Amino acid sequence: RSNVSWDTLTLDVDDDGVATLTVNRPDKLNALNAETLEAMLEALDEAEAQDVRVLVVTGAGDKGFIAGADIGHMQELSTPEAQEYAELGHRVCDAIESFPAPVIAAVNGYAFGGGCEVALACDLRVASERAVIGQPEIDLGIVPGWGGTQRLSRLIGDERARRLVFFGDRIDASDAYEYGLVGEVVAHDQLEDHVAEMAKELAEKPKHAMQVAKESLNMVHEEPQNAGLAFERRAWSSLFGTHDQREGMSAFLDKRDPEFE
Numbered sequence: 001r002s003n004v005s006w007d008t009l010t011l012d013v014d015d016d017g018v019a020t021l022t023v024n025r026p027d028k029l030n031a032l033n034a035e036t037l038e039a040m041l042e043a044l045d046e047a048e049a050q051d052v053r054v055l056v057v058t059g060a061g062d063k064g065f066i067a068g069a070d071i072g073h074m075q076e077l078s079t080p081e082a083q084e085y086a087e088l089g090h091r092v093c094d095a096i097e098s099f100p101a102p103v104i105a106a107v108n109g110y111a112f113g114g115g116c117e118v119a120l121a122c123d124l125r126v127a128s129e130r131a132v133i134g135q136p137e138i139d140l141g142i143v144p145g146w147g148g149t150q151r152l153s154r155l156i157g158d159e160r161a162r163r164l165v166f167f168g169d170r171i172d173a174s175d176a177y178e179y180g181l182v183g184e185v186v187a188h189d190q191l192e193d194h195v196a197e198m199a200k201e202l203a204e205k206p207k208h209a210m211q212v213a214k215e216s217l218n219m220v221h222e223e224p225q226n227a228g229l230a231f232e233r234r235a236w237s238s239l240f241g242t243h244d245q246r247e248g249m250s251a252f253l254d255k256r257d258p259e260f261e
């Protein structure tokens, strides 16, 4: 069990290997300034170093998740400065996407712009009934800049992504569910427990197989299908001979619960 804190971020790791990364800047609705993004990169490295099994990403305070990139910081940026900020946001989203264990976004409130993009980089999204989600950048005279145009379209389809990005609409949790933007909606006061249960269940699964599953599923977005299929074949075969493969299959045949490494 450990706890590491930055000025605007905390990382808690429990005994089950579940880490929770909480953006903690509630007076600005957890808007992500450069300092917070840098801290997120450090927190992701720390979680990986601690070999966590599942990572939960969430935001502090009553209103929630992450209200986007920091508009105060962005207002006066030049193109080269904006490029640097975009790269930092992309590094965070890429690090979440390639994190070697499942990452769950517990969307407990506003998830706009960069906040929606952080959620999109996670493996799974669970929303509270109070969540409101969108890519409202168009009304700031910009467009999604931390992967939103790409990951949103892949997740929910081109027509719906265009609607969200063009109109800048902010949709509630039930519409987000309908769009396929979140996998599940739960009562606000049950979100934390529900996600904790999910995380615990995933943390008990065989670690190496879970990592290979995530890598293979990520290939859908990285490679043409023939390359993805070749990757899956190699990844699948590489699991044979591992303790967890032998144990999982023996346990099935012996009609008992498996004991994974």
Ligand code: CAA
Pocket: 027, 028, 029, 031, 063, 067, 068, 069, 070, 071, 072, 089, 110, 112, 113, 114, 115, 117, 136, 137, 140, 143, 144, 145, 146, 148
């Ligand atoms: N950046 C900086 N500050 C923000 C912020 C953001 N994205 N979102 C909220 N805040 C700040 C507000 O300025 C306010 O600060 P002060 O108290 O110092 O004035 C504080 O958080 C509380 O916000 P509100 O008073 O506005 O709270 P509300 O409950 O009335 O409204 C809200 C909440 C609907 C989320 C509203 O704050 C809002 O619309 N925020 C902006 C959302 C947005 O446009 N996000 C996209 C940003 S662009 C982006 O992310 C680009 C990208 O692709 C990377």
